[in-house]
Amino acid sequence: MKTEERHAQHELCIPYVFGRLNPGNRKQFEAHLETGCEQCKRELSDLYEATALLPLLLKQEAPPSGLRQRLFSRLSTKRTEQPRGAKPAPTPQREAVEAPVTKAPPHSWYLYASMVMGALMIVGLLLFLNDQLRTTSELEKKLSDLQVQVQQKQDILGILQAYSVEMLQLVSVEAGSEASGKIFWEPEKRRAVLQVVNLPAQPVDKQYQLWLMKDKKYFRVSEFDVNTEKSNVFAVMTLPVGDKKEIEEFAITLEPRGGSTQPSGVIQLRGATK
Amino acid sequence: MQQNTLAQRQQCDREDADLLRRIQRADQRALATLYDRYAPVFYPFGLRITGSHEVAEDVVHDVFLHVWEKGNSYSPQSGSVYAWLIATCRTKALEKTRATNQKRKGSNADGSQQQAAMVSEEKQSGQEIILAFKGYTEEVRNSLKNLSKLELRLLELSYYEGQSQSDLARMLRIPLGTIKAKMRRGIQKLRQASAQEGKQP
Known part of the structure; x- marks a missing residue:
């Protein structure tokens, strides 16, 4: 293959890793890899390592505990079916001297037929x-x-x-933004549900934070991440105070991941009670 | 910090390779440790691609089943175990996404308490391995802080959603040339943050 052609193939490494090659080009590129182009293989390896860092920026979250059991139960079932990795049981060595051949007793087909029938029934039952x-x-x-x-x-x-539930609309302070929110809370128990709509996904190192203002001071309520869905509902948050008379405002800011003790970012959504 | 990241990365790679060797010998405890280390990464990763908690669970399940059944298909020459796992996870998540409207794959579970008890022992002994990976993750996050908002957004849309550069240009109303340049720059920064680039002074 000419050097120019190799170079042209090398340019396909990035779109290949990102899955952006059409089937024809992909096939062609894979054929090129099979020629043993070390340059492209190294490039691909580097790119796979580099892009593998991206998922590390997502907030880590363990899957539901049932999944672990489901997986290991499956392995257990499969191992019962066929032990994996273990060498097959050694086949007994054939005797050097063949066993004497015995003649089948007369009517032995009855025996075979009943054995086959029995086996079929067992298989069906299993x-x-x-x-x-x-x-x-x-x-x-x-x-x-x-x-x-x-x-x-x-x-x-x-x-x-709840018998008495309060609701407050949160609106964006940024002109043209479609983001909005609603907070519902039960004053007596100080439990709240937050719904946000069209709030853009937070940067990797940031988190949204809900604040409650009382006596002109902000109190931290909770941090949260929005996902790609249009609407996100977060339950159940505990408020520092529940009485609407004491609450002046709710606000949502973007803060460093892990949250801040006081708002440091621009207010994204706000709702005043008065 | 780069050297620290590199050292942690190499340590994680060695531990992963060791776990994979044990898995190839049908050691369920090794699989349990690998699961505890990476399931919290794969699950949100699957969720980011598929947009469904349920499907993301299936993706994680299938990835570890793949590791168990086809762990010997991993080749050290093609990169780290983690990169191989992530690539497997991405492929499975994209496959599921394409089949979104088809019937969801069923699952098997027999609720074996014995197995759960057995793997929970490994959970204890594998704590250090898991914590080591969490430390490495934090280092990576720090080293990727120099990615601009747009660079990160483009990489995410391309990597998680398979958007083409021309689609991105249309969607974000940014000239294609700028998209290409930003993507190149973003990839370059990713590469610098990865262990291979970390070796360079």
Whole structure:
């Protein structure tokens, strides 16, 4: 391959890693890699290492605990089916002297037929039981997920349906911004639910923070991250005070990750009670 | 700090390679440690790509199942174990995203308490490995602070959502030339932050 062609292929490394090559170019590039181009392989390796840093900027969050058990249960099942990594059991060495050949007894096909029938029945029964177990397991997982979701919804509903619930609209202070929010809280229990809409995703090193103003002083309520969805609901936050008369304002700022003791960033959303 | 990051990175790489070797010998405890170290990264990563908690769970499940079943397909020549895992995770998440409207894959679970007890022992012994990785993560975050907001946004849209540069130009109403230049600069900064570049003075 000519040097210019190699160079042209080298230019495809970045779009390849980002998955932006069309099928034809991808195939061509992969064929080029198979020629053993060390330059491109090194470049790809460097790019994979570099792009692998991006997910480290996301806020780490462990998956629900049930997933761990689900995974290891699956491994356990699979190992029962066929031990992995372990060498197959050694096949017994064939005897040097062959065993004497015995003649099959008459009518032995009855025996074979019944053995085959029995085996088929056992296989059928096992398949049926396996199917039933799988269905039950799937249902159990779905039920567990639903229970978590229901609990979250109940917490939110608990606040929204409280005997006395306050609501305040939060609006953007930036002209032209479509971001907005609402905060609902139960004055007696000082529990609140926050909903934000169209709030842009926070930079990696920042976090949104909700503040409550009382006596002209801001009090920290909670930090939160918005995801890519248009609307984000956060439950359940505890307020420093619950009485609307004492609360002058709610505000949301962008702060260094981990939160600040006092607002240091520009106010993104604000809602005054008076 | 760069040297510190590099040292932590190399330490993590060595531990990962050791865990993978044990996994190839069917050591579930090693898989449990690898899971505890990386599931908190893969889960939000899967979520960022698929936009669904449920699908993100499936992605994490499939990645570790892949490691268990096809761990020997990893080749040290092509990079670190972590980079291989992330690439696997991204591929699986993108596959799931493409199949968003199809039926979700079912899952198996038999609730084996014995297995849970066994892997929880590894959780204790693997704490140091997990904490070491968290320290490394913080170093990486610090070293990537010089990425501008736009550079990071472009990299994210391209990496997580597979947006082409011309799509990005249209979507963000920025000239294509600027998009290309910013992407190049962003990738360059990423490379500088990665261990390979860290070796350079």
